[in-house]
Amino acid sequence: MKSLKILLPKSQPTNPNPQPSMLRDRRLLLLLAAGSLTTMAGGVVAPVLPEVVQQLQLNPVLAGNLVSMHCLTIALFSPFLGILADRFSRLKVLVPSLILYAIFGVAGALMSNFWPLLATRALLGAASGGIAAASLGLLGSLYEEPERSQAIGYATSTLTLTGILFPLLGGWVGASHWQFAFYLYAVGLPLALLALFFLPEKQQQPGKGLALDGKQLSALLKRSQTLRLLLTLSLASGIMYAFLIYVPQYLKQTLAAGTVVNGIVLASTAIGAALISALGSSRISQKWGLDRAIALGFGLMAAMLVAIAQLDTLSAIVPAAVFFGVGFGLALPSLYAALANLAPSTMRSSLLAAGTGAGFLGQFLSPVFLGPVLGAGGITAVFYAAAIVAMVAGLLLVAPSR
Incomplete structure (x- = not known):
């Protein structure tokens, strides 16, 4: 038995000054x-x-x-x-x-x-x-x-x-x-x-070797590492969508907030995700490894969900929303990088497309599963349930596997 280890891709040379003609x-x-x-x-x-x-x-x-x-x-x-x-x-x-x-x-x-x-x-x-x-x-x-x-x-x-x-x-x-x-x-x-x-x-040329690629892709999708990453990616997207759906309702109940305040809080989450994606996720992944970086992101998301359920002032909720976005911005790009590392270049787009589908499926299922929680326990119960899912998702990446 061993834990799921995800290797970082080899660094690629980047052009710090993109071609002006392209821009x-x-x-x-x-x-x-x-x-x-x-x-x-x-x-x-x-x-x-x-x-x-x-x-x-x-x-x-x-x-x-x-x-x-x-x-x-x-x-x-x-x-x-x-x-x-x-x-x-x-x-x-x-x-x-x-x-x-x-x-x-x-x-x-x-x-x-x-x-x-x-x-x-x-x-x-x-x-x-x-x-x-x-x-x-x-x-x-x-x-x-x-x-x-x-x-x-x-x-x-x-x-x-x-x-x-x-x-x-x-x-x-x-x-x-x-x-x-x-x-x-x-x-x-x-x-x-x-x-x-x-x-x-341009004129599109029909592809070759599609049957062979289909068999290889099918085998790749059946691997336990692939399935685990797809499931985790689906859970990450579902948790983020739960935040997107239920935080405005919580703000309306708690603060009688209007649409402008809702937009500010949701945008704060996106700012947190953008900042960590641009400035910190790559460094953290290189230092700790993708699996631990993903687990850290899920842990931060879970902590902020629990915190928001206890907060009743906008000045406290906005920083919590930013840090929730930081957790999501750390987990999601690392998940896609890990997924890309499992596939050869000829199948990388197909596997990432499967990841995209898993993510959107998680977003759709989020209110399907959390809606009954809302009806039974109220809006704070939704945050606690989503926090539990985040912790389980993080453990999927560090739990032992064959």
Whole structure:
């Protein structure tokens, strides 16, 4: 018996001064903007969720699914739409997905009952899955190494930045009325028009050796280390989404907070995650190892969840939210790095895509499992339950295994 040890990847040379021509490439900027819409899907709605529940008189136990429903359909539709994008045309998947994203997103503002609103959220997620699959495929086809790695780095930074921006934007726009936050999804229409004119793609060549790769990928996915990392990644995303869903409700109960305060607290979490990802996670992983870095991140998340359940002032909750984000920002990138280390380069994208699907599945299941906890024990019981899950997830990475 031995503990799960995860090796750090070999350091790669980086260019501290990216090519100016790449930074001015409008195709890159357009793909970054389109890809960020997957973050927007839940980010602009979470701060106004308490107002949606109150004004539409929704069941609070079920209402959390409105923020997470798109995660399930992203997980379900991304692989299928990715196959269509590779087989036919990435642009022919991206443009309709952007249009449908705008239509289904704005349609949520017109719904007055839970189930029709939930249906629009599910369809929004399906469109988001097409955007994610096609934009990443186009990003990879536009550049060769090392520019391709640099472009992916820009994409990661953009998602972190929009994770801070969209909760603030949703809280600010939704302060007048919750429906206004849903109108932000209309940005998909001009992006679709710009993509149609500015993203001509190269001819796609059919892949070779797909049957062999499929067998190898299947064997890789069945490995105990892979399954453990996928499960842990799913739990990490589920815990983060529990924070995103239930902290605004806690703030409303405890502080009578509005949408702007909700957006500030959620953005504080994203700031903590961005800071540790940029400044500290790599150093901690190199010094302690990925497995211990992940466990540390989960431990910090658990501690902050317990702390927030005891706090009743905004001046104390905001620092706790920042440190919760630090824990998440330490755990999640380390999990993806560990997952990438298990696969050869020819299967790395496929395995990371499986990790993305596991993460979105965890986000969807979060309110499904924690909703009954809310009904039985109240909002503080949700925080304690999520803290227990965080501790268990951290132990998965240091527990003995064959």
